[in-house]
Amino acid sequence: MANLHNSESNYDQDLLQSQPKKQQKSIAPKILIAISFLYVGLVLLIPASNVFVQAFAKGFTPLIEAFKQEDFVSAIKLTVGLALVALPLNTIFGLSAAWAIARNKFPGKALLLSIIDLPFSISPVVAGLMIVLLYGRIGWFGSFLEANNIKIVFAFPGMLIATIFVSMPFIAREVIPVLDEMGTEQEEAARTLGANDWQIFWKVVVPNIRWGLLYGLVLTNARAMGEFGAVSVVSGNIAAKTQSLPLFVEEAYKNYENEIAYSAAVLLALLAVVTLVLKEILERKTHNPNERE
Amino acid sequence: MTTTTPSSLPDRKPSSNPFLKIITKIPWTWVITFTYLAFLLILPIIALLIKAASEPLDSFWKTATSPIAISSYEITFVTAFAAAAINGIFGTLIAWVIVRYNFFGKRFLEAVVDLPFALPTAVAGLTLATVYSNNGWVGSLLAPLGIKIAFSRIGVFVAMTFISLPFIVRTVQPVLTDLEKELEEAAWSLGASQIQTFTKVILPPLTPSILTGIALGFSRAVGEYGSTVIIASNTPFRDLITPVLIFQRLEQYDYVGATVIGVVMLVISFVSLLAINLLQAWSKKYG
Numbered sequence: 001m002a003n004l005h006n007s008e009s010n011y012d013q014d015l016l017q018s019q020p021k022k023q024q025k026s027i028a029p030k031i032l033i034a035i036s037f038l039y040v041g042l043v044l045l046i047p048a049s050n051v052f053v054q055a056f057a058k059g060f061t062p063l064i065e066a067f068k069q070e071d072f073v074s075a076i077k078l079t080v081g082l083a084l085v086a087l088p089l090n091t092i093f094g095l096s097a098a099w100a101i102a103r104n105k106f107p108g109k110a111l112l113l114s115i116i117d118l119p120f121s122i123s124p125v126v127a128g129l130m131i132v133l134l135y136g137r138i139g140w141f142g143s144f145l146e147a148n149n150i151k152i153v154f155a156f157p158g159m160l161i162a163t164i165f166v167s168m169p170f171i172a173r174e175v176i177p178v179l180d181e182m183g184t185e186q187e188e189a190a191r192t193l194g195a196n197d198w199q200i201f202w203k204v205v206v207p208n209i210r211w212g213l214l215y216g217l218v219l220t221n222a223r224a225m226g227e228f229g230a231v232s233v234v235s236g237n238i239a240a241k242t243q244s245l246p247l248f249v250e251e252a253y254k255n256y257e258n259e260i261a262y263s264a265a266v267l268l269a270l271l272a273v274v275t276l277v278l279k280e281i282l283e284r285k286t287h288n289p290n291e292r293e
Numbered sequence: 294m295t296t297t298t299p300s301s302l303p304d305r306k307p308s309s310n311p312f313l314k315i316i317t318k319i320p321w322t323w324v325i326t327f328t329y330l331a332f333l334l335i336l337p338i339i340a341l342l343i344k345a346a347s348e349p350l351d352s353f354w355k356t357a358t359s360p361i362a363i364s365s366y367e368i369t370f371v372t373a374f375a376a377a378a379i380n381g382i383f384g385t386l387i388a389w390v391i392v393r394y395n396f397f398g399k400r401f402l403e404a405v406v407d408l409p410f411a412l413p414t415a416v417a418g419l420t421l422a423t424v425y426s427n428n429g430w431v432g433s434l435l436a437p438l439g440i441k442i443a444f445s446r447i448g449v450f451v452a453m454t455f456i457s458l459p460f461i462v463r464t465v466q467p468v469l470t471d472l473e474k475e476l477e478e479a480a481w482s483l484g485a486s487q488i489q490t491f492t493k494v495i496l497p498p499l500t501p502s503i504l505t506g507i508a509l510g511f512s513r514a515v516g517e518y519g520s521t522v523i524i525a526s527n528t529p530f531r532d533l534i535t536p537v538l539i540f541q542r543l544e545q546y547d548y549v550g551a552t553v554i555g556v557v558m559l560v561i562s563f564v565s566l567l568a569i570n571l572l573q574a575w576s577k578k579y580g
Contacts, residue, residue: 028487029390029393029394029396032386032389032390032394033390033394033396035383035386036383036386036387036390036391036402037398037402039383039386039387040387040402040405040406040458042431043454043455043458044405044406044408044409044455044458045405046424046430046431047417047420047421047424047455048405048408048412048420050420050423050424050429050430051416051419051420054420054423092325093325093326093329095322096321096322096323096325096326096329097322097325097326097329097330099322100322100323100326110570114566114570115330115334115335116330117566118334118338118562118566119334120513121512121516121562121563121565121566122516122558122559122562123515123516123517123518123535123536123539123558123562124516124518124519124536125516125518125536125537125539125540125555125558126341126516126536126539126555126558126559126562127337129341129539129543129551129552129555130337130338130340130341130555131337132543132548133337133340133341133344133548133552134336134337134340138548139340140340161333164333165333165334165337168329168333168334219410222410222411222413225413226411226412226413226414226415226416227413228413228414228415228518228519229414229516229517229518229519229536232518232519232540233540233543245413246413246414246415246416246519247415249413249415249416249419250415250418250419250519250522250523253419253422253523258423261419262419265415265416265419265420268412268413268415268416269412269416271411271413272408272411272412272413272416273411275410275411276404276405276407276408276411277404279404279407279411280400280403280404
């Protein structure tokens, strides 16, 4: 009893002592939260909401008018087309690389991981330059391509290569940690029960990594549809032919056609909003089981 | 210069471990991985390096250190560093607020921080150029004070700040989550002031991750093209950054000039990547 009483009074004393500190603390968080919101507001939110304000300042008519322009529609088609080809290819690569890295021990694993990450640190303009030096007229394969009448630079294939380059690492990066965490027990169990590689992949691996994979896909798609620098270098920016939506935005802005620039920009901003919402949902799905452990 | 040839990469190690053997039975994952990397990543890098190596050293040096190039490096690196550094402060603060406090709009704040990852850079450039132009929302407030943001070096700084913010928040946040609150409470109960607790207990284990975040943000800002080219006037010696210089060289069909400056950028990417890896290794020591 004495002990209990003692600890209780200690507790009281603690409470008393911490009272002034608590009060001090209750102001500090509010200030810090306010600063955070102010900074994010100034740096991110004002510019982001401006896109919507400018685009819909005159209602929906500018956007509807924009859809009547051939260049605008073909820019959308090109952007979607680039993503439609780049995404599956990068998914196959990302899954293969993730599997190879997560399921094997070998020297140089860290190096391989760094190599896969390289596209994140190389400037998009330098990436575009490298593609020009390979496939452009003066490039390594330039004369061969010209002789065979294949156009890569200033055409869709070059833009595709640029898109693939800049969005390459996302899927591997998101799937590797999931594979690591999942372990190999389930795969082994399936194997001993007589499943083949394909069955193991579809019935055991995919259900486990699906959220991580989807997360990687969302990020790949956002980058693929939004890439500007690398695609700009290799595209030649020919309206209605090699002009993707981000390139269309810049060209319209340079020509002082703000209205249509914002019509194109708002589509890309909507893509960003969808990306962020999906990201939030998927982040919770992939990371929450982690935190519960 | 070309030490990483594709052929030296495959490490298909025959494993003696029986269960690894079962798994490595799928060699085509390796084939895809290395073919993809070789053709789409390594080959282009080699093409750039060989093109640069075919240039005599003295003329390479002359192009790489021409006054316009030097001024573009200065503008790019100093501005990118300033942007990453200011985000180092505010990004850490935002990470702290997200990890430690519960408040209305927390999930919103957390999601919005990732906006620069999701918003295409051309859109970022367009809207920043509008908001910070002399008759834009923010620009019009600053114009009477004689501060011009869009089409100046400050505009480049604003764009770089925009794109590099999430790198710091996202790098510091997980480390802060793992940081034990007990340590701070122990420091308090031992009589440390709030400032002492912050500088002696919280900051040391966070430092490597803050620096990693700054390095990641810096490296992204240095390479940025889309938003900066739109908000800047791209005038040499004033706000012309290196990626734009490379682009202009290419537009003038000056492939050698573009290549030389491109190699300078590439080397800097490699150095920052190395620095980031070292910083991450350092921060793991704390973990």
